[in-house]
Amino acid sequence: GQSLEQPSEVTAVEGAIVQINCTYQTSGFYGLSWYQQHDGGAPTFLSYNALDGLEETGRFSSFLSRSDSYGYLLLQELQMKDSASYFCAVRDSNYQLIWGAGTKLIIKP
């Protein structure tokens, strides 16, 4: 079967750095995406990795290791507005996105 594993909840302090891990097992792999979703809101695209390595976009970075079927999202200089759920999603051999269950990020002042 196909599965993506990510922690259900992560807690961090405002101003700190947090890493959200994602491991995947899918039929085919055409890239790892990350989406952010605030409570009651729509998922919004954060990043995409097709090749191994680190992609940086402002305070957010995303990493991929295809040999380990592993990636992570790194959030720096955490702000209270970053409190949300973060989803990793893999594009499989049918070109469809398979989603993880999401990681709820709780930020404390």
Add this chain to the structure above:
Amino acid sequence: DTGVSQDPRHKITKRGQNVTFRCDPISEHNRLYWYRQTLGQGPEFLTYFQNEAQLEKSRLLSDRFSAERPKGSFSTLEIQRTEQGDSAMYLCASSFGDSDYNEKLFFGSGTQLSVL
């Protein structure tokens, strides 16, 4: 650009009734997706259109579910004979599908369905 809009935002219905949801994608986007999301889970793929053609439908999708995208613009998702297990957030997303890989989806705010 007003983003992806969905209507209604909330729908409460009785078991056995039919419901229909509407999605208006971003105007220049040729791809449209329907997803279902329950609390604490990621979005679950339901179906996908490229222009007016429905290219894929989840094997998990009951035949009570049907979707259309006439003229390749807005889309409707109908659920017939609703069941309590259909209660979920129904999300629509669109994209400008010039790549099968790095495809950035734009989501609407969803329709929250409650079946009593």
